[in-house]
Amino acid sequence: MSVGPDSPAHGPAGGARVLRPPVRRRRGERSFRAAVGLGVLGALVPGAAFLAAGRRVLGAVTLVVFLLLVGGGVWLATGGRRTVLLTAVDTDQLLWVVAGVGLLALLWVAVVVAGFVMLVPRRLSSGRRALGALVVTVLVAAIVAPAVWASQLLLTQRELIAGVFDVDGRSATVEDTPDPFGNKERVNVLLLGGDGGEGREGVRTDTVIVASIDADTGDTVLFSLPRNLQDLPFPQDSPLHEVYPNGFEGANESDSLLNAVYRTGPAWYPGILGPTDDAGADFLKLGVGEALGLEIDYYVLVNLDGFSRLVDALGGITVNVNYYVPIGGDPGTGRLPDDYIAPGPDQHLDGVRALDFARGRFGLSDYDRMARQRCAIDAIIDAANPGTLLRKYQELAATTEDIVSTDIPRSALDDFVELGLLVKDASVRSVVFDVSVIDPAYPDYDRIRQIVQDALVPPAAPTGWAEEAPADGSTAPPSPVGEPAAPATVDGPAADVADACAYDPVRAQEALAAGEPPTYGG
Numbered sequence: 001m002s003v004g005p006d007s008p009a010h011g012p013a014g015g016a017r018v019l020r021p022p023v024r025r026r027r028g029e030r031s032f033r034a035a036v037g038l039g040v041l042g043a044l045v046p047g048a049a050f051l052a053a054g055r056r057v058l059g060a061v062t063l064v065v066f067l068l069l070v071g072g073g074v075w076l077a078t079g080g081r082r083t084v085l086l087t088a089v090d091t092d093q094l095l096w097v098v099a100g101v102g103l104l105a106l107l108w109v110a111v112v113v114a115g116f117v118m119l120v121p122r123r124l125s126s127g128r129r130a131l132g133a134l135v136v137t138v139l140v141a142a143i144v145a146p147a148v149w150a151s152q153l154l155l156t157q158r159e160l161i162a163g164v165f166d167v168d169g170r171s172a173t174v175e176d177t178p179d180p181f182g183n184k185e186r187v188n189v190l191l192l193g194g195d196g197g198e199g200r201e202g203v204r205t206d207t208v209i210v211a212s213i214d215a216d217t218g219d220t221v222l223f224s225l226p227r228n229l230q231d232l233p234f235p236q237d238s239p240l241h242e243v244y245p246n247g248f249e250g251a252n253e254s255d256s257l258l259n260a261v262y263r264t265g266p267a268w269y270p271g272i273l274g275p276t277d278d279a280g281a282d283f284l285k286l287g288v289g290e291a292l293g294l295e296i297d298y299y300v301l302v303n304l305d306g307f308s309r310l311v312d313a314l315g316g317i318t319v320n321v322n323y324y325v326p327i328g329g330d331p332g333t334g335r336l337p338d339d340y341i342a343p344g345p346d347q348h349l350d351g352v353r354a355l356d357f358a359r360g361r362f363g364l365s366d367y368d369r370m371a372r373q374r375c376a377i378d379a380i381i382d383a384a385n386p387g388t389l390l391r392k393y394q395e396l397a398a399t400t401e402d403i404v405s406t407d408i409p410r411s412a413l414d415d416f417v418e419l420g421l422l423v424k425d426a427s428v429r430s431v432v433f434d435v436s437v438i439d440p441a442y443p444d445y446d447r448i449r450q451i452v453q454d455a456l457v458p459p460a461a462p463t464g465w466a467e468e469a470p471a472d473g474s475t476a477p478p479s480p481v482g483e484p485a486a487p488a489t490v491d492g493p494a495a496d497v498a499d500a501c502a503y504d505p506v507r508a509q510e511a512l513a514a515g516e517p518p519t520y521g522g
Helices: 012-043 046-051 056-078 081-090 090-118 124-164 237-241 258-268 279-292 304-313 353-361 368-381 386-391 391-401 410-424 445-456 505-513
Strands: 186-194 203-213 220-225 300-301 316-319 326-328 339-341 344-349 403-404 430-434
Touching: 012 046, 012 090, 012 124, 012 304, 046 056, 081 090, 081 391, 081 410, 090 124, 124 391, 124 403, 203 279, 203 368, 203 410, 220 279, 220 326, 220 445, 237 279, 237 304, 258 279, 279 300, 279 445, 304 326, 304 353, 304 368, 304 445, 316 353, 316 368, 326 353, 339 353, 344 353, 344 505, 353 368, 386 391, 391 403
Parallel strands: 186 300, 220 430
Antiparallel strands: 186 203, 203 220, 300 403, 316 344, 326 339
């Protein structure tokens, strides 16, 4: 057959019949690829797929809503910290947020699916249909998975707030009112570290600190009381004053110390303060408040039994060690430590070793331990970076709910959020009532109250206080290994202790040069 100019193969109709099929395949191929690309773009920028499909009104409305949501998210991330925190402590609002996240994810999925339906050609091979379905499934999963994760975090936060801050809690020292702070100039919170756990009978509060916070500025003063303080007084209008007219007293000297009040007081006089969920904390609030001349508003108790779990959940903490820290050992029975944490900078400790670091006292003083506990808290704050908190929040929240108790009512959380925002940018100072300031066995409570008032309102021309701390940040000369360290404090208004946890190479090298501590046990 010859092919000429007038043959069907060269004619308009013939040419169309010969060339049209491959052209149609190429166009179909480009349409499918374009649909997939625009569909992915529509998932990233909701509304783009609708606009590409010619649905301008629907696409414009979807895009505007998306931009508003993005703008709101940027505002929350940059300037809406207060709103986020207030929402995070409101169990009802958290439920609404969970519902909103679910609805948003559902609508986003609907936008993605509808965009693909509008864009993808109707006639496709089975292979392309399967590929299109796979792309849509991946995009839907990319939307749903973060929404489920965010909802789980929000519900975990709600459970934490509901578990720690009991809306029906009973307290002998707190009245749940709509305006908890009222006209208070200062809010005083008792911070307790309970040394309970396996092998220990009851809870002894070895850490007793009062945080006195200026309600207008957030400026905070921390007052640390030694565990062996005796004769803790109680207010004259309290029923505790009737049974302890000369201050707190137990069956023996050990049970008469400050750290025994939480356990021994309620055991001897159950129900004396009326209905309450934590009588020991109420005993301490009244007694410590009277000792310092302050009205204690709330308490927060952290039980060290769960301290190691908290540290492990954070992936460990990093601390500076300036002297041998004993692991175990009992000064009362003479049982020697099992081992020591050697001096050195930037030591990374797991939960067990971090608890040893915070508890060790054999051959050292209570004030050494108090200082290390503050350093451990600082290290926990440093370890709690946003990435760690997001990855391990559920584990951290469960641990926190197990080890923290408080009488702060849920209705006061909004006020504490506002106060916390002030404290973050305010000054924090500390007064430690160690042996250079008071005699724990025979405390002068009038003098203690005067020191507290001086610290809260520093006089213009201070006199009679101890010398300033050395310029290198140390607060006391290095003590011999195995000997109690000299207390680090200032007799008078609060001192800045920001450098207390820094590495002291002189003291550390002296400890290392002395070799293993002579009290090392097998």
